[in-house]
Amino acid sequence: MITTTTGTAAAAQAPTDRTRNHARAAGALYLVTFLASIPALLLIAPVLDHTDYVVGAGSDTRVLWGCLLDLVSAMACIGTAVAVFPVVRRTNEALALGFVSSRMVEAGIIVIGVVSLLSVVTLRQDLGATTGATGEDAATLVTTGRALVAVRDWTFLLGPGFMSAVNALLFGTLLYRSRLVPRFIPVMGLVGAPLLLASGLATFFGHNDQLSGWSFLATLPIAAWELAVGTYMLVKGFRPQSAAGERA
Template sequence: MSHPRRVAVLGGVAYLITFAASIPALPLLEPVTDHANYVLGAGKDTQVVLGGVMELVTAFACVATALALYPVTRRVGRTAALGFFSSRLVEAGLILVGVVSVLSVVTLRQDLGGSPDAPAGLTTVAQALVDVRDWTFLFGPGIMPAVNALFLGTVLYRAGLVPRSLPVIGLVGAPLLVAKTMVVTFGGMDGLSVVAWLLTLPIAAWELGLGLWLTFKGFRPSPALTPGPVPA
């Protein structure tokens, strides 16, 4: 396997892992994120911890996409390549903060929630932790994929490393995702509404399509794949 093909496969598989891990994590975390009294009741701790592990895998896969593709993306534009890597790190960091918040609720339930003398205000503390997770989810998966698409989509479009229709979908979907997130942030739309999902669809299609293309097709021939000076 040639070096560019190996880079493409690693990047594509990492993108697919983000889908395989992030989508099932949402229903697994619902006992905590959708029920304010979880910390006091009989909790589905194993399920929630599994959901946290899935989000942990998602965060690591986010960073892996940028690491895997960097040897090629830097040959197109080092600034854009570093921008993509940095935005992926920020996204992963926000996801990890959300994971810690949710798992902290599980620990509170195990340590304090099941006892008859549970401290007053425990539900309030647990809800505050869930609120932290909600905001990290809104600004992590809600904003950062748009930033990722602007950096990586520009690189792939300029170099012609994949069919240009793919990065175009990402570049079009980026402002739609940001607009949706801003409207949800200011209470103009339910984040789980049909309109919200439709506005998210282009970015999802871009990331899934890119993951599949890189995994099974690889990069198209491009000067970026040939040895030579690396641009600043």
């Protein structure tokens, strides 16, 4: 009888440990996306702020590091959804699959922005800086560089902007229903998502600047949600009673 009880307890413990590992992996990747994206934005500032970067004095190494961090953020973005999928699909498989898909779309948009900035660096190194372009050649390069930066600006709005709100709606709903984390955490995401969408739509139609005070305020709840859910999953994992219920 004792042997049977011990074996049953051990069998029940194994899934709990696997669930905790999924949660910790997702939490760590959430924090990676959060921590990589902020310095990346600072590192790529020269190419964003200087319209003549492609023909002027550049900080290519700095920009390349920023692009690399954005790539890390994009890959971690996908990893967060893949890590939690085996757990949250038991709550609603359609929503869980939607979350994985939306994360992949966000990562793809981010990569497009990275490629556009890498193209600016290549143009500067191959044509702008080495040949000392002047006159019409310089004007053409500047126009091309500005077009590529404009592509990156749109990817920043559509990726970390719109898709982050979609991610929060999907994942927040899954966590709220399953109670895998305290409910106040997904509530932050569910409240912040409409604010971020409203700000993004205002920017999309030209009624708001992407770096305005309103945009910053609208981003805060989503930033708090991602930081909170990532930290909780990394430190605490999923709540054992809720994870056990999901398995049942």
